Amino acid sequence: MSRTKPDPVRRLRCAIYTRKSSEEGLDMEFNSLDAQREACEAYIASQRAEGWVALRDRYDDGGFSGGTLDRPALAQLITDIEAGLIDVVVVYKIDRLSRALMDFSKLVEIFDRHGVTFVSVRGFPARSSTSIAK
DSSP: OOOOOOOOOOOEEEEEEEEESSOTTTTSSSOHHHHHHHHHHHHHHHTGGGTEEEOSOOEEEETOOTTOSOOHHHHHHHHHHHTTOOSEEEESSHHHHOSSHHHHHHHHHHHHHTTOEEEESSOSOOOOGGGSOO
C-alpha cells in the first residue's frame, strides 16, 4: 500500500484594509481602526488551516471618506495587488472599502483581474426590524 503525501496548503497572503471617515478618536491608544484590524486578524486566524496569513503591512485610511477612491492606503493596497503581493483583501465591513457602488465595482474588477479574493468579516449590514415588511 503506497502512501501519498497530502498536497501542501497554499499560503494566502491577506491584506487587511481599514477605514474611518472622521479623525475623531484616531489619536486614542486603541481606536476604530485597531478594532477593525483585530476583527480581521481573528478571522484570518480562523482560516489558518486554509493557508491564510495576515500581512504585516498596514492599509489604514483614518480620516478619509468612503465616497471616493482617493485614499493613500487604498492606493498602496492597489499598487501591492498589481505587484502580485496580495492574495486576499479582508475588511471588517464592505462599506470600509467603499460607500459608492461604482467605486466598489471598479475595485472588484481590479481584484478579479489579479486573482485576489475579497472578504468582508461582517458581510452585509443586518436589516432593522422596521425595514422588514410584515
